[in-house]
Amino acid sequence: MAIRPSAVVATVRRVLLVAGVAALCGVLLAGLALPVVAGLGLTARESADTFAAMPADLEPGPMAQTSYMYDADGAQLASFFEENRVEVGLDAIAPVMKDAILAIEDDRFYERGPIDIQGTLRALLRNVEAGSTQGGGSTLTQQYVKQVRVSQATTPEEVQEVQASTGTEGYRRKLEELRMAVQVEQELSKDEILQRYLNIAFFGSRSYGIEAAARTYFSTSAAELTLSQAALLAGIVQQPVAYDPTNDPEAALGRRNVVLNRMAATGRITEQEAAEARQTDLGLVLSATPNGCVASYAGYFCDYVRRELLTMPELGETREEREAMLERGGLRVETTISPSAQQAAQAAVSDRVAPTDSVIGSLATVQPNNGYIRAMANSRNFGVEGDGVSNLNYAVDEIMGGGSGIQSGSTFKTFVLAAAIDQGIPLNTTINAPQQVNLRVNSFSTCDGRIRSSETWSPKNSTGSGSFNLRTGTERSVNTFFAQLEQRTGLCLPATIAQGAGVLRADLDENGEVQPLSQVPSFTLGANEVSPLSMAAGYAMFANRGAHCPTTSVSRVLDSAGNVLVDHTQPTCEQVVKPEVADAVNSVLQGVVHNPGGTGNRMRLADGRIAAGKTGTTNGAIAVWFVGYTPQLSTAVAVADVEAPQQSLDGRTYNGERIGEACGGCIPGPIWKKMMDRALDGADKVTFTAPDPETIRGVTVPVPDVRGMGEDEAIQTLQEAGFSASVAGEVNSDLQEGLVVSTEPGAGAEVGSGSSIAITVSNGEPEEPSNEPTIGIPTEPPNFGDEDGEGGGEDGWRDGFSPGELLPGELQPAH
Helix, strand or coil: CCCCHHHHHHHHHHHHHHHHHHHHHHHHHHHHCHHHHCCCCHHHHHHHHHHHHCCCCCCCCCCCECEEEECCCCCEEEEECCCECCCCCHHHCCHHHHHHHHHHHCCCCCCCCCCCHHHHHHHHHHHHHHCECCCCCCCHHHHHHHHHHHHHCCCHHHHHHHCCCEHHHHHHHHHHHHHHHHHHHHHCCHHHHHHHHHHHCECCCCEECHHHHHHHHHCCCHHHCCHHHHHHHHHHCCCCCCCCCCCCHHHHHHHHHHHHHHHHHCCCCCHHHHHHHHCCCCCCCCCCCCCECCCCCCHHHHHHHHHHHCCCHHHCCCHHHHHHHHHHECCEEEECCCHHHHHHHHHHHHHHCCCCCCCEEEEEEECCCCCEEEEEEECCEECCCCCCEECCCCCCCHHHCCCCCEECHHHHHHHHHHHHHHCCCCCCCCEEECCECCEEHHHCEECCEECCCCCEECCECCCCCEEECHHHHHHCCCHHHHHHHHHHHCCHHHHHHHHHCCCCCCCECCCCCECCCCCCHHHHHCCCEECHHHHHHHHHHHHCCCEECCCECEEEEECCCCCEEEECCCCCCEECCCHHHHHHHHHHHHHHHHCCCCCCHHHCCHHHCCCEEEEEECHHHCEEEEEEECCCCEEEEEEECCCCCCCCCCCEEECCEEECCCCCCCCHHHHHHHHHHHHCCCCCCCCCCCCCHHHHHCCEEECCCCCCCEHHHHHHHHHHCCCEEEEEEEECCCCCCCEEEEEECCCCCEEECCCEEEEEEECCCCCCCCCCCCCCCCCCCCCCCCCCCCCCCCCCCCCCCCCCCCCCCCCCCCC
8 A cells, every 4th residue: 555645744743743742741740740750860850940940920910901981970981992801809700600610611720729630631642633732621720821921912923922832832832831820829819810810811802801791792790690691701711703692693602501511510500500591592782892982972072082191191101101001001081071061062063064064163162260171072073984074173283183273363362452451551542443554564573573574464354444442443353453453562472371371373393393373463363273172271261360271181080999190170270361451351352242243242142141252254264263251161163164275164055054154253153152052051140350440441651752862772761661662674764874763653652561662763765755554543433334243243354364374574483
């Protein structure tokens, strides 16, 4: 008979494998019977030494556990896990579950040591015949060791090494586990080993540990498991994929019945109990544990919380360590979101802007006295793919998962108003504001001094012209009024106030860093791209009487043992402007909402509740805003075209309704009102602190007449009078070169102390006629739109400059 080459190869392989296994078995037997073989000779001693030298310290470390996120009412918001596990004590596991796992995996667990010698030898012989480690012979302790080693493997190669099942490497792996099992039973009690095993074992369907398995398959706890449920779960452990009842119910049912039979055979239940349990079906009551934010009722907020957690040094030194803590640490994250406010916010946004509309609607709400984020909503659904779905959070800055920001329109006028009041400019200060005004760019100062430019800025109004004071100019949102007011305040203080209140540019610079606000003349008209969250925080500062509480989405973070790692329940707030200044700002912005002709008249809240706010519309109506607040809540709403090329919002359809002319008071304003009415329903009616009369009157100082003085002398004279001053430029004049020709504001003008005075000096060339209009006493009364704000009373920012561009001649100052 011919000999097949394949048979020869198989025989040789088996002989070599037997030889290798025999050597390893010698190691095993010598190690297990060390006292007996000690006198049998060198080979035995060497074998014993080899076994003893194998790795013994398991060092399991903490098990990966699921972290849970909760809203302000204590309801679960989301969960995060690398392995879905909730560790529980042995006393929190039903006795029938312990009986089931012992019956099928190691029925003599409490009677014997870490190794079943007889079973192990039988398994070795079986595995030799099969040519690989097919399993069998493992005690519960050995299985625990293997589970720990698998969980600690961090690369596919390490997992493969830990699970090696062929050749001598498979047997070496087995022997290493045996050695570790010996050490484990020296260090832990049987109960401790059983508890750890039940918590680390994989039960299929992304469920690790008995508690997660009970919740996943039966929507119950490990403590409440019944006999049939326990038998099913115990049967899954051997092959979690094959016996997963959601994958193969028939296989799972058969395996469950095997466990029931084994429980009866070992005396843990009676034959009758086993027979009755076998007659039941699987009885699954599935309960999935979502991983991440997609399934959350507030997905965008949830994602923001996750990102904020990754910035917290209390959770780890690096971002990677913090992410591991979130996914493995079993954290309890208590967030600030109010379910009622969130529901009101999402309903208000979704009613006005549909997920598939060509524009987006975005809203954020902050509680002024602690900085807690109470609501966050976008018109598009949170997710990864699909129509009307996005994971870009337009409500927040880019660094926290947002876009590049939305130009803020005239909502930035509030920071110029605050700077003017802080500098002592009275609220009744009157400025002539024609339909268009031509202002030298170099007449504006930043924190770095005067802007160097020879260009002219020519902002326009859409709200009429005439003479306005700080109240009426704000209520009507008059562009040319605020452009001139900004000349007086300078750009530094308004930008400093805004940034102190948490308002920074939403987009990152080329190095991925957060950017300060651009200090350019068009600052007051909304040249900076910002987020609704930062604007809600900025206005919340005024609601909190000038104190800014850093925004946060997290109130507390606790570890799996209940220790508090992060505590934001006692916020640290910083005073940005004096309380009296904030009170005066609040008084003016109340007029925007409550005084006839104000651009925010349509946002008056229900039941006469007092509110303050400001509209905002960018040039070309590419974005529209309303930012408003009460003492309890500050909410910012933006509706914008955020996709290039950005186009006007005019004439578009919003959730089925066409709106011919977009404005802050007609799209985001009603969203704001609807949300705030619902969110504040039942809350106390709290009023703002009345402004101090002295603050309203301000502190004014006449500008000294420095015409004809030299540059240095003029600056010193103005500084001694309480002003800041610098040279804005040169003009043709009959005066000698270097002498002061004029100031802005002019000599004798009553100006708030601390205001910035622009000096113009002579270049020595004879004066030439100029066609540039001079701003002086108005020649006609103010020209408004409808007195109820429905006509021309909307934001005066529809004829300015193109979003995203600097004005002609504007130079970006260094920061």
